[in-house]
Amino acid sequence: MSREARWQALLELLVERGRLDVEGAAKELDVSAATIRRDFDQLAEQQMLVRTRGGALVHGVSYELPLRYKTARKVSEKERIAKAVAGLITPGEVVGLTGGTTTTEVARALTLRPDLADGAPALTVVTNALNIASELAVRPQFKIVVTGGVARPQSYELVGPLADGVLDQIALDIAVVGVGAFHVKHGASAHDEGEAGINRLLCEHAARVVVAADSTKLGERAFARICTTQQVDVLVTDTGLSPEAAAQFSDAGVEVLTV
Incomplete structure (x- = not known):
């Protein structure tokens, strides 16, 4: 296993469990305890985790993995969600795409x-999203408009007042929004307030708002609100969403598509 793959696996486990000990992680990844200690130390230097005696903790209560470490999470679910979202878009429309792994798949x-x-x-x-723009810009069937702003290395998204200036002058047919969390009562939210602000503007300038999110993000809250539940027209998610939770979103006026 490469170091990159090992780090990704460790961070995935940390997000899932909240803490890891050296011996347990070494056994799970089939590497030496010395390797895990070195990995923990190096990840702590990058502020990706908090080093403890004999192990590690997730870094803070609003933990956000950089995009490069999130690409392997829920891959099949995100591909199904992306295909369904793409099917909601009509040729000739103006589409807003926020950053994130699911919207990249869209x-x-x-x-x-x-x-x-x-x-x-x-x-x-x-x-x-710089990564989305770079993938689509080489394809003549797409006209790409990139907002201004300052790039966040965690997500490759441009944020700040320069982006605000562009978005204030456009109208969208549909905004496809990736979220950190989506809760019936508290709405859609993101881990970073800058990203949330840009996503909020995309929603405000769109005739329709589609949230594309795997089921692990539903019923949760993140730091900064993007929009209320009532502003969302469609939620596209995977079959991990329980019928009860789906009914709550439907009762709030959101069309729920599970794939």
Whole structure:
């Protein structure tokens, strides 16, 4: 196992369990305890975790993995969600895409639609995510509009007042929003207030708002609110969402699609 893969696995376990001990992590990943100690020390230096005697803790109550470490989480669920979201988009529309692993998969799913492959730009995509813009910019079927702003290394998203200035002058047919959490009572939220602010503007300028989120993010809260539940038209998620939770979102006026 490469160091990158090992670090990703350790961070995944930390997010899931809250704490890890050296011996247990070494056994689980089938490496030496010395390797895990070295990994913990190096990750602590990057402020990715908190080092403790004999182990490690997640870094803070509002823990956010950088995008490069989140790409392997819920892969099949995100691909199904992305395909379903892409199917909600009509040729000729102006689409807002926030950053995140699920919305990145939505961008990739759009490139696979044959009805968007021919001729002049079939979609206008407005995004503050540098990775999404770079993937779509080489494809002539998409007109790409990138907001200004300062890049966050954790998510490759542009945030700040420069992005606000662009978004204040556009109108979107649909905004596809990746979230840190989505709760019936507390709405959609993100771990970073800058990202939440840009996502909020995308929602405010869109005729329709679609939240694309795997079921682990539902019923949870994150630090900064993006929008209220009432502002969301459609939630696309995986079948891990319980019927009871789906009914709560439906009762709040959100169309729920599980895939």
